[in-house]
Amino acid sequence: MDMLRIVAVPMHKEGRKFVAAFALGTLVLTLVWAPLFWVGLGLTVWCYYFFRDPVRVVPQAPSLVLSPADGIVSLIEEVAPPEDMGLGTSPRTRVSIFMNVFNCHINRAPISGTVREVIYHHGKFLNASLDKASIHNERNSVTIEAEDGTRIGVVQIAGLVARRIVCFVKPGDACAAGERFGLIRFGSRLDVLLPEGVAPRVSVGQTAVAGETILADLSHPSGLLSGRPS
Incomplete structure (x- = not known):
């Protein structure tokens, strides 16, 4: 079996x-x-x-921030979060995960909590691995608030081939870490905006598995912080 x-x-x-x-x-x-x-x-x-949807073994510690997508960690950098996501104005670490057409494209919630914002943006279809894709490409921004008030942003970004972002949640919905919240058809990228002062525990070039790979630990905010790939 x-x-x-x-x-x-x-x-x-x-x-x-x-x-x-x-x-x-x-x-x-x-x-x-x-x-x-x-x-x-x-x-x-x-x-x-x-469109495969494999079963994942989700770590249960509430302080863990999990990868929302399968793929390669393509960018890690400090950025100011979009104003409409309700994450404040202070810079946060953004971890970008690039999915090619062979990766599983089911997107999973990085933390447990309540969905506060779901904001869709029309845009272009540039190569999703590019830094400017976070601003110019078609995307869907989701903000999740944990029970202790910590907020994390996750952004679904369409790419050259992707032409359809699907989101299963809406503001007010409760979600569990590792729970499916959306997908993007045919190649794309997911950005995770960590809380201010929290560094990631992954590095550029690392393979991530949705719902299993630990991006950060909120109980130990210092971690491995990598820059952009050369």
Whole structure:
């Protein structure tokens, strides 16, 4: 049974219509020229794989800030948070996680708490790995407030290929650390804005796993602070 779960990872319901479309396309390609069946089959399997929704083992310590996405830590830097997120004006450490088209794209809450802000911004579709993508790209900003009043921001950012940000939560909703709160279709990036004075415990280039990798520990605010990649 454990091996079956590893091989046959569940798919999120958001992906069903896309897999169905790819499967229909495979049928059409096969009718046009039989060998194209294998091309369509490969694309259909990839689409299923893109929308996979694996079970994650979530650390339970309430002071931990978890990665909201699978991918590579691409940027770590001090920035002033967007005014509309309700995070104040003092600089915070921003940890950016870049997801390619092969990463799992289910986004998970970095902490437990109450959703205070959900703000969608129209924008461009620049390469999500670029620093300016945080300002210019289409994005969705979510602010979560922990029970002790600590606020953390997480921003879903569309990229060159991504064309649809999906968010499952709204202001007033309660969420648990590691709980699914959204997804972005076909390549993108997630930014996490840590509380003022809290340094991350990850470094640029590190692989992050949504709901499992610890980005920071609020009970031990000093951590490994890395700069931008050279």
